[in-house]
Amino acid sequence: MLSKKREHPKIKSQLHPRNKHRERYDFQQLIESSPELAKYVKVNNYDDESVDFFNPEAVKTLNKALLKHYYDIENWDIPQNYLCPPIPGRADYIHYIADLLGSKNNGKIPIGDKIKCLDIGVGANCVYPIIGNKEYGWSFVGTDIDPVAIESANKIVESNPSLKGKIELRLQTNPKDIFRGIFKKYELFDITVCNPPFHASLAEAKAGTIRKLSNLTKKNITRPILNFGGQSNELWYEGGEEKFAETMIRQSKQFSDSCFWFSTLISKESNLRSIYEALRKVEALEVKTIPMGQGNKTGRIVAWTFLPREQQFIWAKTKWNR
Numbered sequence: 001m002l003s004k005k006r007e008h009p010k011i012k013s014q015l016h017p018r019n020k021h022r023e024r025y026d027f028q029q030l031i032e033s034s035p036e037l038a039k040y041v042k043v044n045n046y047d048d049e050s051v052d053f054f055n056p057e058a059v060k061t062l063n064k065a066l067l068k069h070y071y072d073i074e075n076w077d078i079p080q081n082y083l084c085p086p087i088p089g090r091a092d093y094i095h096y097i098a099d100l101l102g103s104k105n106n107g108k109i110p111i112g113d114k115i116k117c118l119d120i121g122v123g124a125n126c127v128y129p130i131i132g133n134k135e136y137g138w139s140f141v142g143t144d145i146d147p148v149a150i151e152s153a154n155k156i157v158e159s160n161p162s163l164k165g166k167i168e169l170r171l172q173t174n175p176k177d178i179f180r181g182i183f184k185k186y187e188l189f190d191i192t193v194c195n196p197p198f199h200a201s202l203a204e205a206k207a208g209t210i211r212k213l214s215n216l217t218k219k220n221i222t223r224p225i226l227n228f229g230g231q232s233n234e235l236w237y238e239g240g241e242e243k244f245a246e247t248m249i250r251q252s253k254q255f256s257d258s259c260f261w262f263s264t265l266i267s268k269e270s271n272l273r274s275i276y277e278a279l280r281k282v283e284a285l286e287v288k289t290i291p292m293g294q295g296n297k298t299g300r301i302v303a304w305t306f307l308p309r310e311q312q313f314i315w316a317k318t319k320w321n322r
C-alpha cells in the first residue's frame with residue numbers, strides 16, 4: 001500500500017532568510033518547552049504531526065509554545081476572542097524592516113533599545129514589539145484604541161521581566177487619529193509599523209471569517225462563529241486597510257521630522273494605487289514596497305520617509321551609531 005505521508009520541502013523559502021520559522025514546526029521540541037501543547041498535537045491524515053487550526057485553544061497554545069521556545073517569552077496570553085497572530089508572518093515584517101533600517105546604515109542593522117519603533121494598533125497580543133525586541137533589542141511604543149487590548153499588552157510586558165522598560169503601551173483616545181496624541185513633544189521614532197484592520201465593514205469581516213472557516217474545515221460554513229480569531233475593531237475599519245493607510249499617510253506628514261520611516265502592511269494589491277497616490281500628495285521623498293510571502297498568502301510592506309538624503313545620513317550617524 002502506498003504511504004499517505006507527504007514530502008515537505010525542508011525550508012519555507014517564502015519566509016525571510018532570518019525568520020526562525022522557515023522549517024516545519026518540530027512539535028517534540030515545542031512540547032519540551034511547553035508540555036501543555038502535547039494534548040493538542042495529533043497525527044493528521046497525512047501522517048504529519050499538527051494541531052487543529054480550527055480550535056482556538058489549540059492555536060493559542062501553539063503560539064504560547066512558539067513564543068516561549070523561540071523568543072523566551074514565559075507568559076503570554078490574550079483575552080478570549082482576540083486575534084491570535086500567526087507568528088511566522090509577523091516575524092517576517094520585523095526582519096524586513098530591520099533590512100530597511102540597515103539599508104540606511106551601510107548595510108548594518110541597527111540594534112539595541114536606542115532604536116525606537118512605534119507599533120500602530122499593537123493589539124492584545126503585542127506581537128510586533130515582542131519579536132522586534134527579542135530579535136534586535138529595539139524598544140517599542142505600542143498604541144491601540146481598544147483599552148482591553150492595551151491592558152492585555154501591558155499584562156504581557158509586566159509578566160515578562162525581560163520586556164519591562166522596553167515596551168510602552170499608549171491608548172489612542174481618538175479613533176480618527178493615528179499619530180496625534182501619541183507622539184510626545186520632541187520624541188523621535190526610527191520606524192513605525194502597522195498591521196491595519198483589513199475589512200471595510202462588519203459584514204465583510206463576517207464574510208471573511210466564513211471563508212476562512214470554510215477553507216480550514218473544507219466544509220460549507222454559512223454562519224461565522226462569533227468573533228472567531230478577532231474582535232470586530234481588530235478586523236474592520238470604515239473603508240478597510242486602504243482608508244486606514246491613506247489616513248495614516250496623510251497624518252504622517254505632520255510628523256515628517258520626528259520619524260525616519262513610516263510603514264504599514266498592505267494585504268490587497270489592488271489598494272496600492274490609491275496608496276501611492278496618497279504618498280504622492282503628501283510629497284513623500286522615498287517610497288519602498290517590500291514584498292513578503294506568508295504561506296499561501298502574500299502581502300507587502302509599504303514604507304515612506306520625508307527625510308532628505310542628507311538628513312537621513314545625519315540621523316543614522318548620530319542616533320544609531322552613538
Ligand SMILES: C[S@@+](CC[C@H](N)C(=O)[O-])C[C@H]1O[C@@H](n2cnc3c(N)ncnc32)[C@H](O)[C@@H]1O
Pocket residue numbers: 083085090120121122123124125126127128143144145146149172174175176177178195196197198233234235237
Ligand atoms: C489587525 S489588528 C492588529 C493587531 C496586532 N498588531 C497583530 O498584528 O496581530 C489592528 C489593530 O488596530 C487597532 N486600531 C484601530 N484603529 C486604530 C487607531 N486609530 N490607532 C491605533 N490602533 C488602532 C485595532 O483596535 C486593532 O487592535
